[in-house]
Amino acid sequence: MSATLTGVGVGPGDPELLTLKAARLLGTADVVFVPVLDRPDGATGPGRAEATVRGHVAPDRLRRLPFALDDRGGVTARREAAWDAAAAAVVAAFDGGARAVAFATIGDPNVYSTFGYLAHGVRGRRPDVAVRTVPGITAMQELASRAGVPLCEGREPLTLLPATAGLAPVADALAGDGTVVVYKGWRRHPDLVRELRRQGRHGDALLGRALGLPDEWIGPVDDHADDLPYLSTLLVPARRDRRGGKL
Template sequence: MSADTVTLTGVGVGPGDPELLTLRAVRVLREADVVLVPVLDRHAADPDAPGGRAETVVRAHVAADRLRRLPFALDDRGGVTARRERAWDVAARAVLAAVDAGARALAFATIGDPNVYSTFGYLADGVRALRPAVRVRTVPGVTAMQELAARAGVPLCEGREPLTLLPATAGLAPVADALAGPGTVVVYKGWRRHPDLVDELRRQGRLGDAVLGRALGLPDERVGPVDADTADLPYLSTLLVPARRDRRGGKL
């Protein structure tokens, strides 16, 4: 089969609630010959291993027998490691094996949006390197910061306010700089850095307005004030610090 007839689409499936998929996302997933979902690499060979968040969401819209798990080093930390690169390569080769077996439309389900801190970019790069003619597309998805803003009833940005999105894995300095600015700050992947984030929020007088989202879109979702307790804080936590607003329309 000629690769120029093949399309790999990264589909954003939102933060965890199956009702937050767009109509386009559902259509692309249902029309795909193969629906790919990320799984922890050490669980890839175990059919009884629990699926990831993306797989759980997709199962609400697509039959389980149409899903195929791709291994990624999802729990690896500290930059580009050898384990991560091996997993990216294995996943790309698995996609092309599906193509060589006859699949023409492949969809990869990714939490949130495929163009925002997503595993899909690494997969797409690997597939392009091995088979440049494969067409790569994306379908946008609802992000965790949008879901948290909706749950908390807090606008992300108004008027001339900037909106800054940062991963806590980038370190505390860029978060501190953003908090000192005029707009809303969203921090992903707080987890082990959460106590330092709390200290910085307190130092800048922003702790009282901040909102923390745990397990967004899942049955055990928790949205509320920020505290220093990290006992059940997942890696994919979301911290929202609204811009300082003293009156309606004040920054128009």
């Protein structure tokens, strides 16, 4: 059997939102890697992905990969060093005899995921490794479901942006005719709230934090601004005046 690296989307945090395929691959992989925050003190406590999959993976098959998830300013030396170290660890697992390696990522491995950087590094070191992905439920889907708000209807566009891209693209999207979702609000949350107020979209907006976890919270965008986590989701539904109005 050829060596295979699979990025497995495990959803926003609720273990019950894993797909059957994700659960099967996690349960049969030789090694399952999970991302954790690379802390200056070297500590690597469990992250959200690990907490989500631990019911499907035996502890002896679970390994943590530190990433510089809190770095700002694009591709930093710390980020690149973490990507390289993570790729080397995966290659070492293959060199040690593993044939099926999985990387559990929150949400979907093809939507703002660390998996793409890891896969790039592994391909460069071991071109013979087959790289695959298993889609997962995204935070915007979970927030829309919990709030009872359709993400898009009829001809409405759906715009997904990271707050790290700056305020200008978010402002342009809010001025449009569809639903806007913003990930990674974190330190930029106050600026986002001001822009929502400026465009008259504040009353429609919803904020989701810790989706699927015991401390989950869904509500108006003003609350929890001071302790907003990096993995937060802002949902601004499209304006709809009647049923089927956008068909």
